Amino acid sequence: MTDCIFCKIANKEIPSDIVYEDDKIIAFKDVSPQSPVHILVIPKKHIGSLNDLDEEDTSLIGDIFKIIKKLAKDMGVDEEGYRVVNNCGELGGQTVHHIHFHLMGGRKFSWPPG
Numbered sequence: 001m002t003d004c005i006f007c008k009i010a011n012k013e014i015p016s017d018i019v020y021e022d023d024k025i026i027a028f029k030d031v032s033p034q035s036p037v038h039i040l041v042i043p044k045k046h047i048g049s050l051n052d053l054d055e056e057d058t059s060l061i062g063d064i065f066k067i068i069k070k071l072a073k074d075m076g077v078d079e080e081g082y083r084v085v086n087n088c089g090e091l092g093g094q095t096v097h098h099i100h101f102h103l104m105g106g107r108k109f110s111w112p113p114g
């Protein structure tokens with residue numbers, strides 16, 4: 001999608017602080033971190049939100065969670081714990097309409113979320 005900021009990051013049209021990349025997935029530091037570790041993990045192909053997932057995306061989402069597990073270990077937050085967030089739609093708080101998973105760690109998170 002030409003006007004999608006995360007597609008532009010995936011295509012290296014705009015800079016980002018990339019921490020992981022393969023042929024289907026890219027992970028980069030959130031530009032406005034809300035915790036000491038705050039990484040966004042996205043598929044390179046444009047999927048608008050969780051609502052737009054197809055049956056064929058099942059293994060892609062599984063791979064994203066494998067990368068999240070690896071990154072949590074690499075960032076040193078696996079043992080103390082971390083949070084994975086997907087915001088979907090307006091009430092879910094989604095502001096970038098390319099599906100992404102926040103990997104957040106390095107501080108205590110409260111529940112319920114705001």
Ligand code: AMP
Binds near residue numbers: 016030040
């Ligand atoms: P969400 O509110 O779940 O859609 O999250 C979007 C996230 O993308 C926010 O945490 C933003 O700080 C982050 N973000 C927006 N633009 C960029 C960018 N160019 N590079 C890195 N993170 C970004």
